[in-house]
Amino acid sequence: MNLIVNDNGFSKDDWNGGFSALNDARPDVGIDLATSSDPGELQGRLDDISIIRVIFPNFSDGRGFTIARCLRLMGYNGRLRAAGHVIADQYAMARRAGFDEIEIAGAIAERQPEADWRFRANWREHDYQSRLRGRIPF
Amino acid sequence: MYNYNDFDAKFVAERNRQFRRQVERRISGNLSEEEFKPLRLMNGLYLQLHAYMLRVAIPYGTLNSRQMRQLANIAERWDKGYGHFTTRQNIQFNWPKLRDVPDMLDALAEVDMHAIQTSGNTIRNVTADHFAGAAADEIADPRPVAELLRQWSTDHPEFQFLPRKFKIAVSGSPNDRAVIRAHDIGIGIVKRDGRIGYCIIAGGGLGRTPMIGKVISEFVTQENLLPYVEAVVSVWNLLGRRDNKYKSRIKITVHEHGIEKIRSLVEERFELLRRTYSGIDIKLFEEITAAFSPPEFQKVSAGEFELAYKSDPVFESWADTNLAKHRAEGYAIAQISLKAHGQTPGDATSDQMRAMADMAEEYGNDELRISHEQNVVLPHVRKSDLPAIHSILKKHGLATANIGLASDIIACPGMDYCALATARSIPVAQDISNLLKNLEDEIGELKIKISGCINACGHHHLGHIGILGLDRAGVENYQITLGGDATQNTALGRRTGPGFSHDKIVPAVERLILTYLELRENSGETFIEAYRRLGMEPFKSALYDRVHAHAAE
Numbered sequence: 001m002n003l004i005v006n007d008n009g010f011s012k013d014d015w016n017g018g019f020s021a022l023n024d025a026r027p028d029v030g031i032d033l034a035t036s037s038d039p040g041e042l043q044g045r046l047d048d049i050s051i052i053r054v055i056f057p058n059f060s061d062g063r064g065f066t067i068a069r070c071l072r073l074m075g076y077n078g079r080l081r082a083a084g085h086v087i088a089d090q091y092a093m094a095r096r097a098g099f100d101e102i103e104i105a106g107a108i109a110e111r112q113p114e115a116d117w118r119f120r121a122n123w124r125e126h127d128y129q130s131r132l133r134g135r136i137p138f
Numbered sequence: 139m140y141n142y143n144d145f146d147a148k149f150v151a152e153r154n155r156q157f158r159r160q161v162e163r164r165i166s167g168n169l170s171e172e173e174f175k176p177l178r179l180m181n182g183l184y185l186q187l188h189a190y191m192l193r194v195a196i197p198y199g200t201l202n203s204r205q206m207r208q209l210a211n212i213a214e215r216w217d218k219g220y221g222h223f224t225t226r227q228n229i230q231f232n233w234p235k236l237r238d239v240p241d242m243l244d245a246l247a248e249v250d251m252h253a254i255q256t257s258g259n260t261i262r263n264v265t266a267d268h269f270a271g272a273a274a275d276e277i278a279d280p281r282p283v284a285e286l287l288r289q290w291s292t293d294h295p296e297f298q299f300l301p302r303k304f305k306i307a308v309s310g311s312p313n314d315r316a317v318i319r320a321h322d323i324g325i326g327i328v329k330r331d332g333r334i335g336y337c338i339i340a341g342g343g344l345g346r347t348p349m350i351g352k353v354i355s356e357f358v359t360q361e362n363l364l365p366y367v368e369a370v371v372s373v374w375n376l377l378g379r380r381d382n383k384y385k386s387r388i389k390i391t392v393h394e395h396g397i398e399k400i401r402s403l404v405e406e407r408f409e410l411l412r413r414t415y416s417g418i419d420i421k422l423f424e425e426i427t428a429a430f431s432p433p434e435f436q437k438v439s440a441g442e443f444e445l446a447y448k449s450d451p452v453f454e455s456w457a458d459t460n461l462a463k464h465r466a467e468g469y470a471i472a473q474i475s476l477k478a479h480g481q482t483p484g485d486a487t488s489d490q491m492r493a494m495a496d497m498a499e500e501y502g503n504d505e506l507r508i509s510h511e512q513n514v515v516l517p518h519v520r521k522s523d524l525p526a527i528h529s530i531l532k533k534h535g536l537a538t539a540n541i542g543l544a545s546d547i548i549a550c551p552g553m554d555y556c557a558l559a560t561a562r563s564i565p566v567a568q569d570i571s572n573l574l575k576n577l578e579d580e581i582g583e584l585k586i587k588i589s590g591c592i593n594a595c596g597h598h599h600l601g602h603i604g605i606l607g608l609d610r611a612g613v614e615n616y617q618i619t620l621g622g623d624a625t626q627n628t629a630l631g632r633r634t635g636p637g638f639s640h641d642k643i644v645p646a647v648e649r650l651i652l653t654y655l656e657l658r659e660n661s662g663e664t665f666i667e668a669y670r671r672l673g674m675e676p677f678k679s680a681l682y683d684r685v686h687a688h689a690a691e
């Protein structure tokens with residue numbers, strides 16, 4: 001079973017609506033986005049979406065961070081989740097880029113236990129971005 | 139000079155705390171090498187041929203004496219007593235042990251230094267003109283902008299896993315000494331209607347597909363600078379190719395999509411991003427600028443300088459090559475050559491580093507610079523102090539009078555250290571430098587640049603004479619290019635023809651130089667000027683025609 005990570009550590013997934021790809025989007029079902037998608041395609045539809053999940057095929061594919069940020073800049077206020085191959089060391093980046101939470105598989109959680117993720121729960125601190133912008137970017 | 143504020147200091151301490159833990163997790167096996175790799179790279183730690191290598195940032199090439207002394211200590215304590223200064227204003231330590239690296243990083247933090255983002259697929263150490271704040275031809279000091287960009291790019295959450303590395307350079311003068319057209323983004327400070335702004339160049343780079351950067355915006359104002367640069371990197375992050383690492387740099391993205399398309403995407407993204415800046419960065423920029431305000435220059439007589447210049451021919455020749463024009467009367471910019479004949483270009487021992495630190499403290503406003511040409515600069519010295527400085531340099535093997543001459547060679551580490559190398563580059567540089575030692579004053583200005591593989595870390599494309607070491611069926615083979623130019627008139631060198639084996643490359647370079655000496659109009663015509671006038675033919679013939687080839691050997 002996959003786990004959800006946020007600032008409080010690990011928890012069970014409380015989203016029961018499931019996910020579908022963008023082209024068969026239905027109300028009350030979450031949207032799955034590949035890192036190759038163009039966030040611009042969601043323009044005008046963001047108000048109707050309650051959760052978006054960006055799937056990282058590999059932790060070194062950093063497009064997901066820019067996608068998250070673009071979605072937030074386009075005005076998306078719903079739940080935003082990173083999933084797939086994300087590692088604990090990316091937790092702070094994910095949060096700062098606009099994700100609310102990370103979904104990880106059990107295999108990742110085994111090697112990277114809760115403490116590794118909690119280690120970066122201080123992501124609001126030591127952040128050059130909020131210092132240079134003068135406000136939280138979103 | 140900029141000193142870390144509380145925020146910077148805490149940031150680096152926190153970052154070191156994280157890295158120490160990552161090293162522990164790697165040693166215990168909880169991080170795979172695949173996962174550890176980008177994390178160590180983000181902290182400047184490479185795996186080379188024989189050992190780890192730690193690459194330390196010298197942001198915009200500026201150092202004070204305390205920092206230089208600490209580099210000397212680190213080299214002694216955790217390395218073999220020397221360091222290597224690179225073309226990107228970094229220093230590399232070639233022999234650290236993994237478990238020592240967190241301690242080395244703490245030692246750096248004690249003097250406001252770090253190794254953050256000196257490697258990996260992220261925005262690298264921002265480089266700038268090494269004469270910043272001292273040059274007579276400057277519109278504005280580029281270092282405040284470089285520092286602002288350093289802060290902005292450090293740990294930028296969107297840009298730690300880019301398609302590939304991303305390099306930014308800033309020049310504050312129309313005479314480009316920072317090679318801004320060969321960077322992913324080059325920033326030139328310009329003035330329009332009395333206002334300072336930035337000309338942004340994108341898509342330059344060397345490597346296997348060298349490209350000269352293109353202007354993406356002619357004039358970006360201070361308040362738009364960060365969101366504009368952010369928009370460029372952000373657009374490339376989504377668009378840049380991740381299927382082929384040889385096609386992932388922004389130069390290829392710009393080439394494949396065209397600069398107009400990229401420009402319009404950037405402008406669109408910029409409109410979104412500018413709203414996230416409240417304007418506080420302007421205030422920060424002003425504070426940073428104040429920290430870089432120039433020292434007070436005094437009026438001092440240059441009498442002692444004139445006297446030594448007239449009476450000591452060794453000093454005279456050093457002064458003629460190693461000094462550059464300072465903006466203040468009675469002052470000079472003194473360059474310390476790390477290219478002693480026959481030595482490794484860019485290497486300095488701990489003793490030499492300490493000597494340079496002492497001189498900076500005593501005579502140089504406590505400032506040192508590292509140039510992309512792998513030399514050290516004392517940016518503000520009184521001319522009257524130069525005889526004393528010169529005699530100290532002599533004692534430490536640092537008085538080589540060859541800045542800008544044939545033996546002032548840029549060479550990458552090549553096969554002696556680098557895991558990617560296809561040929562040696564350091565020994566070629568050493569042999570050329572020994573060969574031309576007695577001829578180089580006669581030759582005059584000449585830029586020779588050597589890379590040990592197609593990645594072009596030695597900037598060979600931009601050398602008047604460029605040398606690229608390849609591997610042909612297990613044998614080293616060196617290709618020559620001619621006519622490269624690293625200034626504002628950036629040009630890529632053209633290949634002369636087939637390459638030369640290791641024992642034939644130095645005689646080949648010699649033939650090029652003898653041909654130049656024979657054909658130049660007068661001693662005022664430099665190699666590159668003669669090449670531009672004469673074209674490739676006479677040089678090609680010197681390289682490949684049997685008659686010439688035999689005559690010179």
Ligand code: HEM
Pocket residue numbers: 184186223224225226230302305320342343344345346383384387549550551555556557558593594595596597
């Ligand atoms: C020793 C380990 C090193 C490794 C593994 C390494 C690796 C590379 C690679 C793979 C590239 C090509 C990137 C591309 O085209 O996408 C490159 C380019 C470059 N490197 Fe290095 N390098 C090393 C050392 C150095 C040193 C010592 C310097 C400075 C003297 C340097 C400066 C540069 C520069 C200026 C470029 C070309 C500019 C560009 O990025 O387009 N590198 N390096």
Ligand code: SF4
Pocket residue numbers: 550551552553556557558559560589590591592593594595596
């Ligand atoms: S040019 Fe090649 S051999 Fe030289 S340092 Fe770069 S990667 Fe290594």
